Amino acid sequence: QSVLAQPPSASGTPGQRVTISCSGSNSNIGENTVNWYQQLPGTAPKLLISFNSHRPSGVPDRFSGSASGTSASLAISGLQSEDEAVYYCAAWDDSLYGPVFGGGTKLTVL
Amino acid sequence: QVQLVQSGAEIIKPGASVNVSCRTSGYKFLSYFIHWVRQAPGQGLEWMGRINPDSGVTNSPLKFQGRVTMTRDTSISTAYMQLSSLRSDDTAIYYCARRLSPAAPFDFWGRGTLVTVSS
Numbered sequence: 663q664s665v666l667a668q669p670p671s672a673s674g675t676p677g678q679r680v681t682i683s684c685s686g687s688n689s690n691i692g693e694n695t696v697n698w699y700q701q702l703p704g705t706a707p708k709l710l711i712s713f714n715s716h717r718p719s720g721v722p723d724r725f726s727g728s729a730s731g732t733s734a735s736l737a738i739s740g741l742q743s744e745d746e747a748v749y750y751c752a753a754w755d756d757s758l759y760g761p762v763f764g765g766g767t768k769l770t771v772l
Numbered sequence: 773q774v775q776l777v778q779s780g781a782e783i784i785k786p787g788a789s790v791n792v793s794c795r796t797s798g799y800k801f802l803s804y805f806i807h808w809v810r811q812a813p814g815q816g817l818e819w820m821g822r823i824n825p826d827s828g829v830t831n832s833p834l835k836f837q838g839r840v841t842m843t844r845d846t847s848i849s850t851a852y853m854q855l856s857s858l859r860s861d862d863t864a865i866y867y868c869a870r871r872l873s874p875a876a877p878f879d880f881w882g883r884g885t886l887v888t889v890s891s
Contacts, residue, residue, distance in 0.1 A: 664816055697877035699817075706867055706884050707817065712877040750817055754874045760833055761807070761871075761878075763817040 665690065666751050668764035675772045679739040682767045684751030686732050690762055694754040696734040698727055701748045701766070710749070711736060738769070746771045774798040776868050776882035783888045789856040792885045794868030801849035802826040804870040807878065808842065808853045812864040822871070823851055858889045 667685040674680040684696065695714045699707035709718055711727035714734065726737045734753075738745055751764040779793040794806060808820040821832025823842040830842045841854040851868060866885045869878040 695875060699878070706881040707878070708881070709877050709879050712879070713875075718879070752817075752877075758833060759831060760822070761819050763819070766816045 664765035665755065665758075665762035666753065666764035668749075668751060668767045670765065671768050671770065673770040673772055674738075674741045676741055676743065678741045679737060680741060680769065681738075682736045682749055682751075682769070684734045684736070684764050686734075686753060686762075688732060689757040690732075690753040690755040691729060691734055692732040693756055696727065696729050696751055696753045698725075698736045699750045699752065701750065703747070707750060741771055743771045745769060774870075774880045776870065776880055778866075778868060778882040778885045781886040781888070783890060784858050785891055786858060786860065786889055788858055789854055790858060790887050791852060791854045792866050792868075792887070794851045794853070794882050796849045796851070796870070799870075801844075801846060804872055806842075806844070806851040807869050807871055808840075809867045809869060809878075810864040811867070811884075812861070815864075818864075820853070820855075820866075825851065855887075858887075860889050863887065863889045 698711035700710045701707045714729040715727045724740045748766045748768050750766045755762045775797045777795045782790050784790045802825050805822045807822040810818050820836050823830045825844045839856050844851045869881040871878050
């Protein structure tokens with residue numbers, strides 16, 4: 663059981679917009695910013711969104727993030743087949759004094 | 773460019789220990805914490821602990837305390853993670869990743885080291 667809660671799966675057709683939610687608590691998302699990672703099959707996670715909504719260099723602007731209270735979300739617009747991956751949310755947890763992750767959401771492009 | 777290069781896959785017998793290395797380059801080693809994160813087959817990401825390369829101070833979650841040892845060699849910009857008393861459920865890919873501070877993200881990751889625990 664992961665500390666942050668994510669839906670296990672999501673799907674959409676090419677061109678659609680999908681959102682993935684991430685729910686936490688006051689000790690993590692409520693106090694610290696959220697980061698999102700994309701993990702393509704057989705590869706290491708890659709930073710997708712940092713500090714709730716910042717896109718690192720090279721990340722397409724189709725990806726966006728937001729956070730409010732103890733929840734956060736990742737939105738992907740103009741869905742493409744290459745977006746098929748597992749997406750993880752993460753945040754620092756002040757009680758654990760370490761990072762916590764969501765269980766991951768497997769995105770399928772239909 | 774920033775690189776974190778990990779040691780190769782290991783097959784380890786139950787009860788033994790494994791050592792994984794993470795050789796870094798392309799940035800100032802002392803400026804970023806090195807964290808260790810593992811991923812069991814088909815599962816999510818699990819934080820195992822971190823080391824401050826400058827001071828050598830480590831911290832890890834209760835689950836791994838007493839079993840995980842993190843060290844570093846500043847002369848070769850390399851971090852190490854040793855996990856002892858291995859069990860079958862320790863079979864996983866072990867990643868190292870760098871992080872500037874608690875507020876910052878994991879911005880670069882190693883490619884991972886597959887550790888298989890099997891008799």
